[in-house]
Every structure is written in C-alpha cells, then in structure tokens.
Amino acid sequence: MKPSLDSKPRLAPGCRLGENNSQRVLLMPERALRLNGPSLEIVSRCDGTRTVAQIVGELQKLYAKAEPARVEQDVLGYLGLLNDQRALDFQ
Amino acid sequence: MSTIPHPLALVCELTHRCPLHCVYCSNPRDLAARNSELNTETWTSVFRQAAEIGVLQADFTGGEPLARTDIVELVRAARSAGLYVSLITSGLPLDEAKLDALIVAGLDHFQLSFQSSTEKIAEEISRTKTHSQKLRVLEWLKSRRLGVTLNFVLHRHNLHQMDAMLAIAESSSASRIEFANVQYYGWGFANRDLLLPTRQQLDDFMAKVKSAEERLRGKIRVEYVVSDYYAKYPKPCMGGWGRKVMLIAPNGEALPCHAAKVIPGLRFETAKKKPLREIWAQRAAFKSFRANP
Numbered sequence: 001m002k003p004s005l006d007s008k009p010r011l012a013p014g015c016r017l018g019e020n021n022s023q024r025v026l027l028m029p030e031r032a033l034r035l036n037g038p039s040l041e042i043v044s045r046c047d048g049t050r051t052v053a054q055i056v057g058e059l060q061k062l063y064a065k066a067e068p069a070r071v072e073q074d075v076l077g078y079l080g081l082l083n084d085q086r087a088l089d090f091q
Numbered sequence: 092m093s094t095i096p097h098p099l100a101l102v103c104e105l106t107h108r109c110p111l112h113c114v115y116c117s118n119p120r121d122l123a124a125r126n127s128e129l130n131t132e133t134w135t136s137v138f139r140q141a142a143e144i145g146v147l148q149a150d151f152t153g154g155e156p157l158a159r160t161d162i163v164e165l166v167r168a169a170r171s172a173g174l175y176v177s178l179i180t181s182g183l184p185l186d187e188a189k190l191d192a193l194i195v196a197g198l199d200h201f202q203l204s205f206q207s208s209t210e211k212i213a214e215e216i217s218r219t220k221t222h223s224q225k226l227r228v229l230e231w232l233k234s235r236r237l238g239v240t241l242n243f244v245l246h247r248h249n250l251h252q253m254d255a256m257l258a259i260a261e262s263s264s265a266s267r268i269e270f271a272n273v274q275y276y277g278w279g280f281a282n283r284d285l286l287l288p289t290r291q292q293l294d295d296f297m298a299k300v301k302s303a304e305e306r307l308r309g310k311i312r313v314e315y316v317v318s319d320y321y322a323k324y325p326k327p328c329m330g331g332w333g334r335k336v337m338l339i340a341p342n343g344e345a346l347p348c349h350a351a352k353v354i355p356g357l358r359f360e361t362a363k364k365k366p367l368r369e370i371w372a373q374r375a376a377f378k379s380f381r382a383n384p
Binding site for chain 2: 001012013014015016018019020021025027028029030032083084085086
C-alpha cells in the first residue's frame with residue numbers, strides 16, 4: 001500500500017515503542033522490530049498529528065545530504081511496510 | 092566462543108486450570124495442580140528478571156490465564172517490569188469490568204482463541220458452551236483500544252470453515268488472524284488420529300489462506316504455519332531451541348519448549364530456586380540442543 005501524503009499515521013492499537021538495553025524497538029503482537037537511525041526517526045513521528053508529507057519533509061531536512069526524492073521514496077516505502085504489518089493506522 | 096542469544100519472549104503458563112476441555116490441548120498430560128502454582132510475588136520477580144536478560148514480550152497463557160484471581164495484578168507487574176503483555180485466552184471467565192481493569196493495568200494485546208466458527212463444533216471440541224461468549228468478547232473489544240488477534244486452531248473437523256472464520260475476524264476489530272494447526276503434543280498427540288486433517292483438506296486451506304492474505308493486506312495480518320506432519324522439513328523447535336523463547340510452567344519450571352518434559356534424561360530447573368539468567372545461559376536443558384549461530 002502507498003500511503004497518501006495528507007493522511008496522518010499513528011501507531012495501531014497493540015503497537016508501541018519500547019526499549020531494552022538501550023535498543024529502541026517497535027513492539028507489536030507477537031513481533032518486535034528493532035528501530036535504528038531512519039526507522040526510529042520515522043516511527044517516532046507517527047503520532048497522529050503529523051501528515052505523511054510533514055514526516056517526509058522532516059526526514060529530508062534531517063538527511064539533507066541524501067537525494068530528497070530518494071528520502072521520500074524510502075519513507076513512503078517504510079510506512080507502507082508498517083501498514084502491511086498492521087503497525088500503523090492512517091487517519 | 093559464540094555469544095548466547097537473548098530470549099525475546101517469555102511464555103508464562105500461569106495455570107493449567109481451564110474451563111474448556113479441548114481434545115487438542117497442548118498442555119502436558121500430567122497437569123500441574125493449583126497448589127503447585129507460582130504466587131503473585133514469584134511471578135513478579137520472574138517478569139523483572141526476564142526484562143533484565145532482554146525479554147521484550149510476556150505471553151500469558153495456560154490453561155486459561157483468566158482463571159488466576161490475580162490476573163490483573165500479574166498484568167500490571169509484567170508491564171511495570173517493562174514487558175509487552177499479551178493475554179492468550181479462551182475469553183472466559185471475563186466481563187467488561189474485568190476487561191477494563193486488564194487494560195488499565197497495561198495489557199497490550201488480547202489473543203482470543205476459537206475452536207470453530209460454529210457453536211456445535213466448538214462444543215464438540217471443548218466440551219463447553221463458550222462460542223457465544225467469545226462473540227460477546229469481540230463486541231466488547233470493538234470499543235476499546237487494544238491489539239486484537241483471533242486464533243483459530245485447525246484440525247480435520249473445522250478446516251472447511253475457513254470462510255466463516257474469516258467473516259468473524261473481518262467483522263471484529265482484530266488486526267491479526269492466526270491460523271494455527273493443532274500442535275501434536277500433550278493431549279493433541281494422544282488424540283492425533285481424530286484430529287489430523289487430510290492432505291486434500293490442507294491443500295484447499297493453503298490456497299484459500301493465500302488469497303485471504305492478499306485480499307486483507309493492510310487491514311488484517313494473516314498468519315499461518317503448516318503442520319510439521321505435512322511440511323517438507325520439520326520446523327526448528329520454538330524457532331530454535333533456547334534461542335528466542337523461555338517457557339515458565341505453572342509450578343515455575345523453566346522449559347525451552349512446551350513439550351520439553353517428555354524428553355528423557357533432561358533436568359529442568361525451577362524459577363523458584365535459580366535466577367532466569369543462569370537457567371537460560373548455563374543450564375543443560377537450554378544448552379543441550381542450542382545450535383551454534
């Protein structure tokens with residue numbers, strides 16, 4: 001699924017950020033994803049207030065050395081993946 | 092020297108007591124008695140120790156975990172220890188007030204098991220009338236913010252009901268469906284001849300589950316595991332013996348697998364006496380079949 005730019009992602013019920021031995025993780029039913037670098041930057045912005053477009057913009061600023069179109073593609077890809085795992089809801 | 096992996100999940104068999112009497116129960120055939128069960132305090136210590144050695148998730152199971160009168164306290168204790176808490180339940184004994192208390196205590200995920208899509212087969216399998224209660228629980232869950240999984244246990248007598256099972260899931264708030272074949276150990280092994288599906292049943296099911304997975308992508312995560320009896324190769328036990336999961340039996344025994352006790356010659360330590368860290372890293376039961384990474 002490709003998330004629309006004006007939707008607002010937030011963690012789905014049963015999903016939350018956690019931490020163990022200073023490793024941040026996304027906890028979800030029967031699964032946990034390690035979050036590092038960009039993945040942590042993306043997930044921590046899925047708070048139901050920011051739109052996908054805003055998250056893309058913030059990541060483009062954060063990774064200013066990377067090609068902006070590439071950053072957008074990666075963010076959308078990752079959000080789509082999390083949606084397929086049912087870790088996100090889009091409002 | 093290779094490093095020992097962290098356990099990620101702690102399967103907590105809080106009790107072997109259960110209002111249902113499913114013919115495929117994977118509990119051992121010599122069930123632990125109520126007076127041998129760990130108390131609230133010991134479980135609380137087990138949760139803390141588990142979090143310290145890297146465990147992320149506690150799966151409360153049984154028997155029926157709701158049969159523990161201290162279930163709300165146990166959820167609170169596991170969550171306070173920093174664990175993600177799943178309740179794997181038949182949905183009774185439960186009312187809305189208890190459900191709310193569990194959520195307030197920090198329950199993350201509610202996994203409701205189904206024996207069938209119909210009352211008749213569910214009753215034949217579990218020897219109890221529970222199906223309508225499960226449907227009631229699904230209604231309660233709709234208005235609450237909680238992860239929900241429906242777990243359908245599959246065998247010869249219900250594999251043909253897959254469409255109806257999917258319909259139940261789609262009308263609920265579940266974000267995940269688990270189609271789980273009966274695990275043929277414990278009581279399931281004893282009743283194997285009555286439960287094993289035919290090859291044809293399984294092939295039909297596999298075709299249907301693949302199309303359901305496609306159709307529900309982005310709405311409901313569909314998960315299924317082929318039974319070892321029909322797989323090309325058997326799966327690694329517990330995703331790798333002593334690599335991901337530690338199971339604590341109702342009496343405190345720490346096991347690498349639900350059925351580990353049937354293996355002759357292995358000795359099991361109890362969490363009442365030994366620290367989890369030591370049991371996981373050094374004790375023979377966990378080391379014996381732990382493959383090198």
